[in-house]
Amino acid sequence: MKLYWGPHTCAIGTHVLLEEIGKPYEAEKIDAAGGATKEPWFKAINPKSKVPTLVLDDGRVLTEFGAIAIWLARQNPELNLVPTDADEEQRALSLMDFAVGTIHGQAFGRVFMPERFEPQDPVHQTLGLGQASVKKQGRQMIEEAFAIVDGQVAGREWAAGDRFGIADAALFFVERWAAEAGVELPANLAAHLERVKARPAVRTVMRIWGEA
Ligand SMILES: N[C@@H](CCC(=O)N[C@@H](CS)C(=O)NCC(=O)O)C(=O)O
Structure with missing residues (x-):
């Protein structure tokens, strides 16, 4: 999977979760503040023009910090990233x-x-x-x-x-x-x-x- 992130953005929270999980992933830095999320190549991936954007190995694209976080937690239940209680x-x-x-x-x-x-x-x-x-x-x-x-x-x-x-x-x-x-x-x-x-x-x- 590949995370698109940009300096100073909320994508750092997603990046931290990926690193905590410790499974292989790629992370690509883009100039989000400079308008990279508005470029056609990025809009083709995520029309919302936002990071974090997480592209899965099968091509599915996950967006929205909370939704990505819950998805990552469910893939790795042993880490209890969402409490069970x-x-x-x-x-x-x-x-x-x-x-x-x-x-x-x-x-x-x-x-x-x-x-x-x-x-x-x-x-x-x-x-x-x-x-x-x-x-x-x-x-x-x-x-x-x-x-x-x-x-x-x-x-x-x-x-x-x-x-x-x-x-x-x-x-x-x-x-x-x-x-x-x-x-x-x-x-x-x-x-x-x-x-x-x-x-x-x-x-x-x-x-x-x-x-x-
Ligand atoms: N609701 C989105 C918000 C994401 C968001 O606002 N990302 C900002 C960086 S912190 C962004 O990509 N901004 C680029 C832009 O709006 O052009 C989420 O929770 O993932």
Whole structure:
């Protein structure tokens, strides 16, 4: 299988899961920020123009962080990447969905790509007010969301269950964006980020990404 990834993207969470699983895979770096996902060759693979994109050996294409993570977990049940206990599974999926849909999609999206959320009315457009207020709103949303999740991970080593799993991979990619967005990570999330970064699989991925 082959993972398409781009620097600074959420695809690092998928890359970490592949490395944790430890089976053979390829990883191809593309210039996602520079528009590579919009190029015809990539759109032919994933018309959504997004990484992570995981192409299986039989040609099937998997998209969406959460869906890919659950698929990888089901292929490797012995790793318990999704907890087997129903309450812990619910916790893992809830945390992952919040990280992917709200913290990434809504909050960081406003900070990193304000133009996609900018009010389109002429006053904002002419005075250039839109993007600054969108970014400010994004930072507030990140802070509020991090405060909620910080309370949820208090006293736990991993986000759900008793070992590293898909929710940790999702939290990892939003936690590591905090500094870039100028947001301070609350204490429990900062400690969680350090625990994740200390894992051998994560260190390997960070070396591949040129960050270690
Ligand atoms: N809902 C998607 C979001 C993926 C996503 O937003 N990926 C970003 C990088 S973090 C991307 O590929 N952006 C390129 C673009 O929008 O042009 C998922 O969870 O996989």
